[in-house]
Amino acid sequence: MINKLVFENLKHRPVRTALSILAIGVEVTMMLTLVGLSRGMLADVARRARGVGADIVVRPPGTSLIGLSSAPMSEKMVDFLRRQPHVTHAVGSMTHPLSGVTTITGVDLREFDEISGGFKYLDGGPIRNRDEILVDNFYARQNNLRAGSTLYLLNRNWRVAGVVEEGKLARLVIPLDVLQDLTANPGRISQVWVKVDHPANVPKVIASLKEKLPGYPIYSMEELTSLISVNNVPGLKAFITVIVALAIVVGFLVVFLSMYTAVLERTREIGILKALGASPFYILDILFRETLLLALAGTLLGILFSYLTRWVIMSWAPASLTQMIVPDWWGIAGAIALAGALLGASYPGWRAARQDPIEALAYE
Amino acid sequence: MSENPIIRVRDLRKVYRVGEVEVHALRGVNLDVPRGEFLCVAGPSGSGKSTLFHILGGLLAPTSGAVFVDGHDLSRLSDSERTALRRRMVGFVFQKFNLLPTLTAADNIAIARHIAGRSLDHDPWFRQVLDLLGIADRLHHKPSKLSGGEQQRVAIARAIVNHPAILLADEPTGNLDSQNSAAVLRVLRDLNERLGQTILLITHDPVVASYAHRVVRMLDGRIVDDTG
Ligand SMILES: Nc1ncnc2c1ncn2[C@@H]1O[C@H](COP(=O)(O)OP(=O)(O)OP(=O)(O)O)[C@@H](O)[C@H]1O
Ligand SMILES: [Mg+2]
Numbered sequence: 001m002i003n004k005l006v007f008e009n010l011k012h013r014p015v016r017t018a019l020s021i022l023a024i025g026v027e028v029t030m031m032l033t034l035v036g037l038s039r040g041m042l043a044d045v046a047r048r049a050r051g052v053g054a055d056i057v058v059r060p061p062g063t064s065l066i067g068l069s070s071a072p073m074s075e076k077m078v079d080f081l082r083r084q085p086h087v088t089h090a091v092g093s094m095t096h097p098l099s100g101v102t103t104i105t106g107v108d109l110r111e112f113d114e115i116s117g118g119f120k121y122l123d124g125g126p127i128r129n130r131d132e133i134l135v136d137n138f139y140a141r142q143n144n145l146r147a148g149s150t151l152y153l154l155n156r157n158w159r160v161a162g163v164v165e166e167g168k169l170a171r172l173v174i175p176l177d178v179l180q181d182l183t184a185n186p187g188r189i190s191q192v193w194v195k196v197d198h199p200a201n202v203p204k205v206i207a208s209l210k211e212k213l214p215g216y217p218i219y220s221m222e223e224l225t226s227l228i229s230v231n232n233v234p235g236l237k238a239f240i241t242v243i244v245a246l247a248i249v250v251g252f253l254v255v256f257l258s259m260y261t262a263v264l265e266r267t268r269e270i271g272i273l274k275a276l277g278a279s280p281f282y283i284l285d286i287l288f289r290e291t292l293l294l295a296l297a298g299t300l301l302g303i304l305f306s307y308l309t310r311w312v313i314m315s316w317a318p319a320s321l322t323q324m325i326v327p328d329w330w331g332i333a334g335a336i337a338l339a340g341a342l343l344g345a346s347y348p349g350w351r352a353a354r355q356d357p358i359e360a361l362a363y364e
Numbered sequence: 365m366s367e368n369p370i371i372r373v374r375d376l377r378k379v380y381r382v383g384e385v386e387v388h389a390l391r392g393v394n395l396d397v398p399r400g401e402f403l404c405v406a407g408p409s410g411s412g413k414s415t416l417f418h419i420l421g422g423l424l425a426p427t428s429g430a431v432f433v434d435g436h437d438l439s440r441l442s443d444s445e446r447t448a449l450r451r452r453m454v455g456f457v458f459q460k461f462n463l464l465p466t467l468t469a470a471d472n473i474a475i476a477r478h479i480a481g482r483s484l485d486h487d488p489w490f491r492q493v494l495d496l497l498g499i500a501d502r503l504h505h506k507p508s509k510l511s512g513g514e515q516q517r518v519a520i521a522r523a524i525v526n527h528p529a530i531l532l533a534d535e536p537t538g539n540l541d542s543q544n545s546a547a548v549l550r551v552l553r554d555l556n557e558r559l560g561q562t563i564l565l566i567t568h569d570p571v572v573a574s575y576a577h578r579v580v581r582m583l584d585g586r587i588v589d590d591t592g
Contacts, residue, residue, distance in 0.1 A: 277451025
């Protein structure tokens with residue numbers, strides 16, 4: 001019975017109801033998109049690292065896990081690592097930031113082909129000249145590139161030699177020495193990818209490398225990919241927290257306003273219910289159920305919207321942004337939205353619950 | 365007067381405080397209403413009729429005096445006890461019909477049962493009431509689709525659905541034309557005669573008053589005339 005009243009109330013003001021649901025939906029989408037983007041982009045980084053086909057990664061001392069800047073390690077490290085027992089391949093690569101989240105990677109292409117089994121070319125072929133570049137299919141799609149297209153990066157024009165299947169090393173790849181020259185970093189690299197003769201020997205090799213290279217972060221590939229997470233990116237967690245807090249405030253304000261106007265508008269009806277003997281709890285129950293319904297519908301809408309934002313992102317900026325769908329956050333985002341909404345409904349609810357029925361009935 | 369009146373009021377006083385000003389709305393009302401009576405309360409505007417009803421119905425706490433409804437002492441009740449009293453013992457009918465506009469007539473009646481925590485299954489007594497009210501075929505309409513007289517009859521059904529000890533009707537025909545008024549009054553009289561419902565009714569209209577067993581007249585917060 002009470003549900004019928006709640007339902008009729010929501011139906012009675014369809015625009016207000018729709019706007020409340022929409023606002024909560026946007027709130028939930030904000031959270032899901034942000035978390036999905038963080039995770040998606042990190043998963044991309046991890047996937048491309050795995051795509052190299054190495055077993056171990058050696059990074060320069062004092063660098064953060066996903067810090068992509070500069071080339072602080074000497075190329076000599078590659079030869080040193082190649083000479084270690086059980087090591088079959090060692091390839092140095094240099095990552096240079098371009099703009100935003102985009103980076104360009106330099107690597108010795110012949111050595112990289114050996115360790116990784118080579119790129120899969122979807123269009124064009126390998127690099128033959130120093131002014132040629134490889135782009136992956138996402139970057140190509142986002143920037144309308146094909147083999148033979150011209151691309152302006154690092155203050156010069158490049159010819160796209162080939163479009164490769166994404167998921168290996170980087171989205172933009174040029175020869176290592178070209179990148180070193182262009183960025184005035186001769187002989188320097190950002191990390192070394194190491195392949196071992198047998199997977200069983202990975203722990204042994206890591207242990208001996210750690211002894212010989214104190215201070216160098218050395219990770220197995222599993223370790224590296226598991227460390228690439230929201231918690232290990234400096235500031236990301238705080239950023240997500242801030243956005244979630246903002247989302248709560250938005251949800252709170254919208255529901256507050258919506259319920260506040262609903263309570264004012266229904267002064268008389270609340271008075272009638274009270275005259276019929278409804279307790280304050282009964283009135284609160286009605287309003288909280290309405291709020292619950294709004295939050296639930298808003299959460300569902302927000303989940304649907306997160307598919308929409310993913311679709312938009314994947315069709316407009318697949319190379320710069322990747323959004324994952326994060327079902328484990330559906331409940332969390334829903335609970336957060338509900339908490340904000342209930343908080344927003346509590347002051348209007350309190351006002352409604354303590355309304356004097358005689359005054360309310362005299363209210364026009 | 366019956367030995368066990370359903371309403372017993374002794375020296376009832378009510379003072380409203382509006383800022384510095386005190387309004388003495390009731391100045392010592394004494395009243396006994398036997399079970400099953402159809403009583404009419406008349407009197408000029410501002411004489412305290414509605415205030416008396418609000419106190420009898422548990423919407424308002426008295427300032428002093430004794431009020432018993434069906435053996436319960438209303439002068440000592442807390443807010444939540446008065447709420448419970450409204451739920452169980454009192455039915456209100458107002459001049460403005462005060463139906464919930466978003467619910468159908470049937471649901472307007474059902475919600476009163478729900479508030480009282482009673483089941484919604486069919487009550488043969490209640491079918492009889494609906495027949496008597498002549499609204500059985502109008503129950504699935506929203507109030508806006510009903511005439512004033514129909515709305516008021518739905519409001520009466522809602523007021524008595526929980527078998528209240530007393531039905532308090534504050535100018536129930538004030539917003540109705542004479543035809544609808546007559547229909548509503550007939551319904552009230554039938555409820556009283558056939559089902560033994562105790563009814564107190566406020567009116568300015570001598571024609572309305574003629575339906576009642578007894579008429580008391582109020583003036584300046586006191587009962588000044590009693591036909592009983
Ligand atoms: N909430 C209130 N605050 C202050 N004064 C009030 C309040 N309610 C009623 N009064 C005053 O108490 C007196 C009695 O009012 P009441 O409504 O009981 O009269 P009534 O006999 O029902 O009048 P009417 O025929 O106009 O309905 C009036 O002087 C009125 O102004
Ligand atoms: Mg009055």
